[in-house]
Amino acid sequence: MAIESPVQIALELRSLYLVTGSNSGVGLAIVRAFCKHFGENGAVYLTARNEERGMQAVEVLKKEGLNPRFHLLEVDDVSSMEMLRDDIKTEHGGLDILVNNAGIAYKGNPPMSEQAVGSIKTNYHGVRLMTDTFLPIMRDGGRITHVAGLSAPMAYYRLSEELQERFKQVSTVQDVTNLMNGLIEATKIGDHVQKGWPDWAYGPSKLGVVALTKIQGENVSKDSSKKDVLINCCCPGYVATGMTTHHTGENAKHRLTPDQGADTPVYLSLLPAGTTDIQGKFLYKREIKDFFTVDIRPITYM
Template identity: 50%
Template sequence: MSRIAVVTGSNKGIGFATVRALCKQIDNGVVYLTARDEGRGQAAVEELKKENLNPRFHQLDVNDQKSIDRLRDHLVKEHGGLDVLVNNAGIAFKHADQTPVSAQAPVTMATNFDGLLAVCHTLFPIIRSHGRVCQIGSECGPTTYVKISDELKSRFKNAATEQDVIQLMQEFLNSAKDGSLKEKGWAERSYGTSKLGVIALARIQAIDIQADNSREDILINCCCPGYTATDMSSYKGPLTIDEGAVTPVYLATLPSGAKEPQGKFIEKKKVTDFW
C-alpha cells in the first residue's frame, strides 16, 4: 500500500524542505504539500516539479476546522487514510516586534498549539497502523522551561492528559492578558511556551496511541529542527532548510516495527530529556 504523507504549513521553509525530502524517500507514495494560501501552495508544488518531484497540493488552514475537515475527507476518499503527519505550521513574532505579550500570546497559541491540536484530533483517527507523526517543536521549549517556576515545571513534567496541557496553555494566556505572567511564575515567552506545550502534548499522545488496540506500531514524537535560515528567524539561522528538515524526516520515516523513539523530544536525531 502506498504511504500517504501530509506536511502542514509547507509552502516554504522547513516544511517545504520536508516535503522535498519525503518525495525522495517515500517510494510510490503521495506527499501532500499544504498551505493556507492556495496560490503560494500551488507555486511551491510547481517549484518542486521542476526538480522532477511530484507532491500534491491541498489547502489547509490549521486555524479553520472546516479546512482541516476537508483535508481529512479528501484523504479518506482518495487514499482510505493517512500514514505520515508532520505538524510544521507555526508562527512567531520577531524579537524586535513591540507588540505586547498580551497581544502576542493569543495569536501565537492559536496556531502553534490550538491549530496543531485541532489537526491531531481530526487526522489521528485516520492514521493507519505503522503511521508516523512528527510534531515540530523548538529549542525555545526547553529554554523557556528553565525560566518558569518550579511549580509550573512540575506540572509540565507530570502532565498526564491532553487536558492537563490545555489547562497550562490557558493559564498562560490568562496571565498574559491580565499582566500577571511573572507573578504566576511564567516567562514572557509566547512562542517558547506554545512549543513547550507541544513537546508535552507529544509525550501524552504517544502514550494514548499505544492504548489503541485497533492499530499498531504508530510512533508520535516531537523534534527541534535546529536554528534554520527561514523568514521566521529573519534568515539568521546557520542551517539551510534542507538541514532543518533532517530530523523531522528522520522521525517521519522511522522503519516499520521500530519501538523507539516514542513520545520523545528529538534534536539532531537524538533524544533530549530536559524535564
C-alpha cells in the first residue's frame, strides 16, 4: 500500500494531543502532523527529556508556522510523567490523544545485560507506565498509540518455541513484565541464547510492547469507566532518523522520511469514534499484522 501523507487521513477533531520523545525524528513529525491539521482546535504537546533539545524542536515547528506547546517528559521517571499529567489535568481537564513514541536503540555493542536493562526500561516500561499514568485522565473517545516496530515480529520468530508460546499466552500485564524480567536476568547470567532469546535486546523490548498492547486493549475494552478508548501499536516503517543514521547498505537507501513514518501512528491516533475492530492490535502501513496467530514472514520494510 502506498504511504499517504497524514493530510489525506480522514478524521474528526479532538482537542488535546501529547507525543513522547518528540524533539526529533518520528515523534517530531507526529507533532507536526497534529499541529498542521488540528492544532488550532486544541493543543499539541511536544515533549522531550532535555529542555534545550525540546525548545529547539519547538522553534523548528514555529518557523513552519505551527504552534506546539512544550513540556519536559522523561519516560524513565514516573514522577516526570505525574508532573505532566497533573499539569494537563489542571489546565485542560483531560487528554484525548497520547502517542508513546519515545524509544532507544543502542549503537555500538555494549554488554547485552546493559542493552536489555536500558531497552526494556525505556521501550517497554516507559510505555507501560505512561499508559498507567495517563489512562485515568483520558477522555471518552481517547486514543493511545504506542510506536513499536517490525523488530517485534523479527524478535518473535527468533525465539524458542517455548518462549513464543509464552508470548502468545500472556493474559496479564504482569505476564509480559515477567517475560521482560526473564530476558534481563538471563543476560546478566549470560545464558539468554541457551534460554531461547535472540542475542538482541531492542527487538524483544518492542515485542514486549506488542504483547502489552494486546492486554491493555482487552482491559480498556472491559473498563466501563472508559468509553470508546482505543489502545494500539504500530511500526512507523524504516525511517531516516537519529536512530538509523549510522545504518549503511542497500536497505538504508529506502528509508522513509519522518513525515512518512508518522502516517500509521497518526492514523491510529485519529481512528473515528465508534471503531471497535482495531483494539489491542499491531499495525504496519495501516494494516493489522497479527503475527501471534498468522505467520507474516518474510518480514520486509518494502
